[in-house]
Amino acid sequence: MNKRILTVKAAIIIAGFYMLSENNRETRDQAFNGESSGVQAAVALNMMAFSFGGGGWPEDHPMVKQIDQMLQMQLSIDWTPIDTYSQKLNVLAASNELPDLYSIEEQDFNKWKGTGAFLDIKPYLTQYPNLTAYLAPESLSFMNPRGKVYGLPYYLTDTRDALIIRRDWLDKLGLPLPITLDDFLRTATAFALKDPDGNGKADTSGFSFSILNNKFNHLEFIMGAFGLGNEWIERDHRLIPMQVQTEELKAFLTFINKAYESGALDKQFPTNKLKDPLTMLEKGKLGISAVVPNEYYTLTLPQVKRSYPNAELVQLLPPKGPSGLQSTYTNTSTMKIVINANIDQTKQQKALQLLDYLLSDEGYDQNKNGIQGIHYTAETDGSYKKLPAFDTDRPQLLTTWFFRRLDPDVQIRKWDDPNTAKQIRKFYDTNAKYRWPNPAAGLASPTQAQKGPHLQAKWMDTILKIAVGELPMSEVDEAAAAWRRGGGEQIIQEINSEYQKTLE
Incomplete structure (x- = not known):
């Protein structure tokens, strides 16, 4: 009996990927985006990301407000503890309520990548150049079916420790x-x-x-x-x-x-x-x-x-x-970032715009160091000073827990001692010689x-x-x-x- 129940649940999850409720979605999106009244408004985008110690950001976080303003969106982030992440994601899949943009672990990605759950990002790579400028070709093909890019990589320094x-x-x-x-x-x-x-x-x-x-x-x-x-x-x-x-x-x-x-x-x-x-x-x-x-x-x-x-x-x-x-x-990252294939194209393009922005010079700098004047200041001598709000707001969470360049310096900040940064890079360079x-x-x-x-x-x-x-x-x-x-x-x-x- 239990085995049959599990089989039925699995069937519901897979079937859910093919069930499109576009009429409801489009009506809701049009109302939100002001299309019925001719008023152009921000696009609502919901995202789900892993969280660890300390949890994620509150809804009114200054980084979310900054992204909303920069990209003309209303971003909502569901920060879910890593220990319960897969369980919650499967529940959402069973009810056909997967997020617009989300992180996914290896087992679930491999299970769903042939079901139509994920948008193939490959046709859009030329429109969003930062995705290829700062992600290596082998990282884009890793774990994806040949000729497809369903999942983007979550970068880890593989020989970090x-x-x-x-x-x-x-x-x-x-x-x-x-x-x-x-x-x-x-x-x-x-x-x-x-x-x-x-x-x-x-x-x-x-x-x-x-x-x-x-x-x-x-x-x-x-x-x-x-x-x-x-x-x-x-x-x-x-x-x-x-x-x-x-x-x-x-x-x-x-x-x-x-x-x-x-x-x-x-x-x-x-x-x-x-x-x-x-x-x-x-x-x-x-x-x-x-x-x-x-x-x-x-x-x-x-x-x-x-x-x-x-x-x-x-x-x-x-x-x-x-x-x-x-x-x-040596730890090879098998986590992926995916876009829901069953949402309307406006949301899909907005998700791609967000991912591209996070890898851009401006977006990457901001999501590593925070907002100038709130999280750090630029001093007259050319140096930078961290402000207390950096530690309380933790503006770096998107680059730490969600999406970032293939960059071993991802956790080195503008105000860090250059000699310390040099020593950290030396650690990484030495470790790489003994990759396992x-x-x-x-x-x-x-x-x-x-x-x-x-x-x-x-x-x-x-x-x-x-x-x-x-x-x-x-x-x-x-x-x-x-x-x-x-x-x-x-x-x-x-x-x-x-x-x-x-x-x-």
């Missing part, structure tokens, strides 16, 4: 910067056992990480060094999932277990929340951690310096694995969507028990076999079928 190490701890213990994984383990163990902060207590750890959605988070530099794929790896034009790389997993888990037993690895890592390792670094209890470069200079380093003024932190290159492999955190791509990013697998999360949870439960010594290393083989039996084999087939299409 970097490793940081306490240089002052190295100096106190007479240790060099670690080069290899063996060096790394020796250094991390010394940080845990040799009192690097000099307080006479055994209260420091070498490194730590967290588990996010049943996946290792900020352990990429060790995983890739042992030859593991970033979820998937390509071998002879075929993709192999990390869950079945049993030999590489055994080498990796042997290393993690050694680190755990020696004290080099924080004993609390299985229960860590996302930011816990960074908090340990900021409190002076962790010697090596991953950081976000922008936040490192504005938040992390000042926090460390307040408690430990003599602390010295430097970037640590990814340590070399047994065969010389090095890798860094996922060759299956964006590929669709119905079985993965249905069974993948449960399979991953079961697999990770076994892997963690092996890592802390509760299960023998031989259980890696059984974990891989169980993953295959539970639906993993079908996932492999579906992903490879999609992958072969990209090679044609």
